[in-house]
Amino acid sequence: MKMNWGILGAAKIALEKVIPAMAGHPDFQVHGIASRNLDKAKVVAERFGIPKAYGSYEELIADPEIQIIYNPLPNHLHAQYTLKCIQAGKHVLCEKPIALSSDEVKSLIAARDQHQVKVGEAFMVRSHPQWQKTRDLVQRGTLGKIKLIQGSFSYFNITPDNIRNIAAYGGGAIWDIGCYPITICRYVLGEEPLRIISLLETDPGFGTDKLSSVLMQFPSVQVSFSVSTQLVPYQRMHFFGENQQLEVLIPFNAPKDTACEIKLNAGDILQKQVKTITFDVCDQYRLMAAAFTEAVRDNKPVPVSLEDSLANTLVIEAIFRSAREHRWVNLKEINE
Ligand SMILES: NC(=O)c1ccc[n+]([C@@H]2O[C@H](COP(=O)([O-])OP(=O)(O)OC[C@H]3O[C@@H](n4cnc5c(N)ncnc54)[C@H](OP(=O)(O)O)[C@@H]3O)[C@@H](O)[C@H]2O)c1
Known part of the structure; x- marks a missing residue:
């Protein structure tokens, strides 16, 4: 049935x-x-x-x-x-x-x-094979020791009645799209950040953050990402190890009709000797719905649990506290 x-x-x-x-x-x-x-x-x-x-x-x-x-x-x-x-x-x-x-x-x-x-x-991105592969490559040490992650995610939307531009609805760049680099870095590293500092630029009319940059210190990796609701549409994630750099070209809005790619580069700045890994065309929303249904039917863990959501939300709370108080915020302070 x-x-x-x-x-x-x-x-x-x-x-x-x-x-x-x-x-x-x-x-x-x-x-x-x-x-x-x-x-x-x-x-x-x-x-x-x-x-x-x-x-x-x-x-x-x-x-x-x-x-x-x-x-x-x-x-x-x-x-x-x-x-x-x-x-x-x-x-x-x-x-x-x-x-x-x-x-x-x-x-x-x-x-x-x-x-x-x-x-x-x-978080449909967690069901896409490109992220399972990236996590596997990073955790197997394919990049050498991973030390740095950089990410960007932006779009341009100034429609006043769009839910993303309504502060009382939980609008703004961090809640809408900042949550993606956070969940992905936590997933790929299998670790939680220790401390965070952020810089948020607020839209004077909407009262939402429209351009937000975050620095997160994980136990052995530095992460920086910027997200915006008022910039040219762009998205990219870079993972830097001591030996190789891995780039996820369409990290979040992977299309259902186009093959996604990740690139591995061992230091060729001319980009001539880049190894490309291409994924079969898939629909990450379909994979997510199938995985969730299976979890219900077979009493298995769901793809993104509430415990995972709690960890992501604590990071977001730390980002807003850091912006308000203009200082580094330790995750321990938030989770007391
Ligand atoms: N995972 C992803 O790829 C992804 C992509 C986009 C958005 N999202 C998330 O999905 C959610 C919806 O985003 P969306 O862009 O699809 O939003 P949307 O088109 O504005 O839809 C939101 C729906 O909520 C209902 N609603 C109930 N109370 C409302 C209120 N006070 N104001 C406005 N709508 C109200 C409306 O449905 P009825 O009028 O039919 O009741 C409306 O169609 C957000 O949480 C967003 O973060 C996820």
């Missing part, structure tokens, strides 16, 4: 990426879509051949035919609705960032344990 997923909100990410990615899978299907507006839910259901449409999130959450809920609501509603789903006995895959504070993540952990359901954060 296929597992039934339900979706909270006709979000752009659901319509453009996640629902199409889930189509025709042998193990699961989208069984319901809820919107604050029933007509909107019906239009989406019709368009994607989804059997059920609901005019409120609560109706979907209460439906016994739904087993797993995907929560792509605006950031400030993530923890609140994920909690409602857990309390109704549903498994939940929630969009990033799963919460806007470590206290919220802790309350999700307690509820998950009480209701014995699976809960995970939708």
Whole structure:
């Protein structure tokens, strides 16, 4: 029997990426879509051949035919609705960032344990083979001793009613995209940062961070990354070892119809002797949904656990504290 997923909100990410990615899978299907507006839910259901449409999130959450809920609501509603789903006995895959504070993540952990359901954060990048390969190469020592990671992620969006530009909704560059280099560095290194310093430039109208740079000291690696909501679109991650440099060309928005590549360079600054590793074309959202469904069906760990989310959220809290207090912040201070 296929597992039934339900979706909270006709979000752009659901319509453009996640629902199409889930189509025709042998193990699961989208069984319901809820919107604050029933007509909107019906239009989406019709368009994607989804059997059920609901005019409120609560109706979907209460439906016994739904087993797993995907929560792509605006950031400030993530923890609140994920909690409602857990309390109704549903498994939940929630969009990033799963919460806007470590206290919220802790309350999700307690509820998950009480209701014995699976809960995970939708960091689809962690399901892409390019990241599993990068982690493997780094941890096997292919680069030599890894010492430095540098990353960038930017786009340009000044639309006032976009959720990313609304401070009260958890907008801004760090919550929206800064979470990616953080989760990826923690995943690839298998370590947590010790201390952090950051520089955040705030948009005067939106009150959100629009250009943010972060320096993180891991036990033996320095990481720096910059993210922006108001710069030319760009994304890249570089990993520097003593012997080789590894570059992930499309680190976060890996397309479903184009092969992704990582490059290994042993110091050829003319870039003539670069080893390219090419990955089979894949849809990272489909892989994520499949892995989450499997975790539910076979009672296995989810791809990105709440404990992992807690560690990521603590880093983000340290970034905001550092910007406010203009100083290095130790992770231990945050996690007291
Ligand atoms: N993993 C990824 O690749 C990825 C990419 C993009 C976004 N995301 C995440 O996905 C989430 C949604 O992003 P999005 O760009 O798809 O957002 P969006 O298009 O603005 O969709 C958000 C949905 O939330 C519902 N909603 C409920 N209360 C709302 C409110 N007060 N204001 C606005 N919408 C409200 C709306 O659905 P109804 O009107 O139908 O109820 C709306 O369609 C965010 O958390 C974002 O971080 C992830």
